[in-house]
Amino acid sequence: MDKPLRILAIVNLPWDPRLGAARVFMELTEQWKTAGHYVEHFCLTDAFTKPVKSRWLSTLRQLLFPARAAGFVRRNAARFDVVDAAIGTLPFSKEDLRFDGLLVARSVGFYRSFERFIRVGRKRWPDQPRGKFLGHFFYRSSRWWQARNSEISVRHCDLVNLPNDDELELLPKAKSAIVEPYGLSEGDRTAFASAASSAETRLARKEICFVGMWSLRKGSRDWPQIIERIRKIIPDAQFMLLGTMTNEQAVFKDLRLSAEDGVRCVSTYDPEQLPSLLTSCTVGLFPSYIEGFGLAVLEQLACGIPTVAYDVPGPRQILQQCRASLLVNEGDAAAMANRAVDILKMSVGDYGALSAQCLSIADQFRWKQIATDTAREYVEALRELPHRR
Secondary structure: OOOOOEEEEEOOOOOOOOOHHHHHHHHHHHHHHHOOOEEEEEOHHHHOOOOOOOHHHHHHHHHHHHHHHHHHHHHHHHHOOEEEEEOOOOOOOHHHHOOOOEEEEEOOOOHHHHHHHHHHHHHHOOOOOOOOHHHHHHHHHHHHHHHHHHHHHHHHOOEEEEOOHHHHHHOOOOOOEEEOOOOEOHHHHHHHHHHOOOHHHHHHHOEEEEEOOOOOOOOHHHHHHHHHHHHHHOOOOEEEEEOOOOOHHHHHHHHOOOHHHOEEEEOOOOHHHHHHHHOOOOEEEEOOOOOOOOHHHHHHHHOOOOEEEEOOOOHHHHHHHHHHHHEEOOOOHHHHHHHHHHHHOOOHHHHHHHHHHHHHHHOOOEHHHHHHHHHHHHHHHHHOOOOOO
8 A cells, every 4th residue: 555544543532732642643643644644533522512521521421432433433434544543432343333444442551551550549549539429330330331442442453552562461362463652743852852951950950840640640649758758868859740630739738738848830731831841850750650651751851851750561661771770669659759869969970961861762752753653554454454445
């Protein structure tokens, strides 16, 4: 197949770069279009045009989204060679969809891993609020239904696209799969690298940053211990929490601190603002328990910020070259704090060398190359399909 691909991207989120899964599709779509492919998308706001604020209505829309996505595919099946859908958004057979092209189920964080985290999290943090009986029953049932949809979509697809090697072990043995990581655009790479302050400035600043939603999965319960341990050794250390997607009062309540305690909380920001927000940060910490990849880690590395993460799928894929210095055991908040202190106490020369290594790692993950490689894999998979109209 020598002509450009016709690709439909499906994701059950608004088409918003502040949302990790949506951003993956947006970046790939832009690169594919630049390379000459034809790409459309079908997202949550295409299925439901009116915004809602109710949590249960939002969850209900997630449950209804696959039916609307399937309807769109059936009406437009002949216009596409590839349907690239987030796992769980298209739990139907190709016959049912009346589609004879390549059906891809894309992982943006494997559903079985998320289910495991929920089970383990209940045991690790038993004081989590469970809400009222009806609410608890509704959300538990919705999670079961979404997991079911995910299993079905993997079973019916032609190809699974995974962001890290660890997820290969979670697939059925006979399932065809590729591993394509995430990356940064050339513009973003340049912006992050240009925003980096000198090693002297950053070491003098003593600022630790976190980029991500404030949640159990992202390590919110570990931060009080991290901050306390770092402050015992470096009392004037500063902390900046970016993109928490919640109000700062809730964050400070969890931390048992206030804005006067050297912690800055930025709930939301425009993605273009991130390089300037990171410019003087010294160390990045990423105590996330489960990730598909970890774009926030990559962004901080691209700014030359040594970023310590838990040794879990995703960050492990990114930081394998610096495993000894930038990865700690999952859930070991004390080790993460100690590693941050070690970096804060480095000499200018040692810090500069580590920062350069971080830039080198980030340089390996480029959306342009990832999009090219993915399109090539899709063409090969299309050639192997037994029947095409």
